Amino acid sequence: MLRLGTQMCRQVALNKQNVSCIPGSKNTQILVTRKMTQQRTPVDWTTSIPTKAAKDKEKIAPLGWFLLLIPATTFGLGCWQVKRKIWKEQLIKDLSKQLNTAPVDLPEDLSDLSLMEYRMVKIRGRFLHDKEMRMGPRSLIRPDGVETQGGLFSQRDSGNGYLIVTPFQLADRDDIVLVNRGWVSRKQVEPETRPLSQQQSEVELTAVVRKGEARPQFTPDHKGNIYLYRDLPRMCACSGAAPVFLDAIYDVQAAKNGPIGGQTRVTLRNDHLSYLVTWFSLSAATSFLWYRQIVKRIPF
Known part of the structure; x- marks a missing residue:
């Protein structure tokens, strides 16, 4: 009787294992569902479409466009000094020519x-x-x-x-x-x-x-x-x-x-080269700062 009871218990355990392995069975569905749940990657519900607030943040404000006048103005002043330099050099040449020409009545x-x-x-x-x-x-x-x-x-x-x-x-x-x-x-x-x-x-x-x-x-x-x-x-x-x-x-x-002649002082200063270097340098520096702060919004 004891041997018969032991065989029956083994048979019941074997039947339970077979049932759990049968495709379509309830236990199989539970195991598959649990396995799929464990392997499923988390879903990122964030969207790549920019919202209205993000678009407004990317726009350049009127103050930003106004600050662009600084590099633009300094660049214009540098160009003006280039013209002044050419004019002053030509004036000096004309002056030197006049001082070396024959006297007139x-x-x-x-x-x-x-x-x-x-x-x-x-x-x-x-x-x-x-x-x-x-x-x-x-x-x-x-x-x-x-x-x-x-x-x-x-x-x-x-x-x-x-x-x-x-x-x-x-x-x-x-x-x-x-x-x-x-x-x-x-x-x-x-x-x-x-x-x-x-x-x-x-x-x-x-x-x-x-x-x-x-x-x-x-x-x-x-x-x-x-x-x-x-x-x-x-x-x-x-x-x-x-x-x-x-x-x-x-x-x-x-x-x-008596008095010693030839005391003519030619008082024509030509400092326009230093001026144009100064203005163009300021234009380059302020342009870089404007691009960094207004366009890229990179803090210091």
């Missing part, structure tokens, strides 16, 4: 001289030494073009002095013009210290046409017959001369006994 109409700055002209007449004026202090420009060290606060006679401006009565007409005869040291400022240069006879000389100057900033007023800059209205009012200012060129004979 003084025009009949003195108003034409306003278009002839830095042009050399020939004049003939005599100096009115009793109306002599001084302009300075000025440093000496030597014949080789080197300028000595001298100025308002320098007391060295070798490099500091004044320009002697004397009215000049033209020989062939009644007009009087102002002529910058040249530079003298402080020791020779008074006419008595250079009597050989105060001739009353008629002379012929070559001079460079110059224009008047506006009063520089922070420049004090003139003192007596000493002028700090080419103040043509005041100089002409004191001397009765026409508004014409000429710089006498360097003359070896005249420089021995």
Whole structure:
């Protein structure tokens, strides 16, 4: 009886195993469902279609477009400085050409001289030494073009002095013009210290046409017959001369006994290269910052 019971239990267990392996059975469906559930990958319910809020966030705001004016403006200023540089270089060439051309006669109409700055002209007449004026202090420009060290606060006679401006009565007409005869040291400022240069006879000389100057900033007023800059209205009012200012060129004979001519200063600065580099650099830097902050929205 004990052996029979043991065989029956084994048979029942074997039948249960066979039932669980039968396709389509309830147990088989449970096992398959459980296995599929364990192997199923999680579903990502997020969508790749941009929402309205995302689209609005990607748009460039009006302030962003307004900030684009900074690189655009600096780029335009750089282009403008390129044109200015070309113009200034051409002006310097024209000026150099005028200073090296042969002198011409003084025009009949003195108003034409306003278009002839830095042009050399020939004049003939005599100096009115009793109306002599001084302009300075000025440093000496030597014949080789080197300028000595001298100025308002320098007391060295070798490099500091004044320009002697004397009215000049033209020989062939009644007009009087102002002529910058040249530079003298402080020791020779008074006419008595250079009597050989105060001739009353008629002379012929070559001079460079110059224009008047506006009063520089922070420049004090003139003192007596000493002028700090080419103040043509005041100089002409004191001397009765026409508004014409000429710089006498360097003359070896005249420089021995009197003012040293050739004191024409060419005051044309050409700093446009540094300006255009500055503007283009600012344009490149601000363009990079605008693209980084406004377009890519990359924080620092």
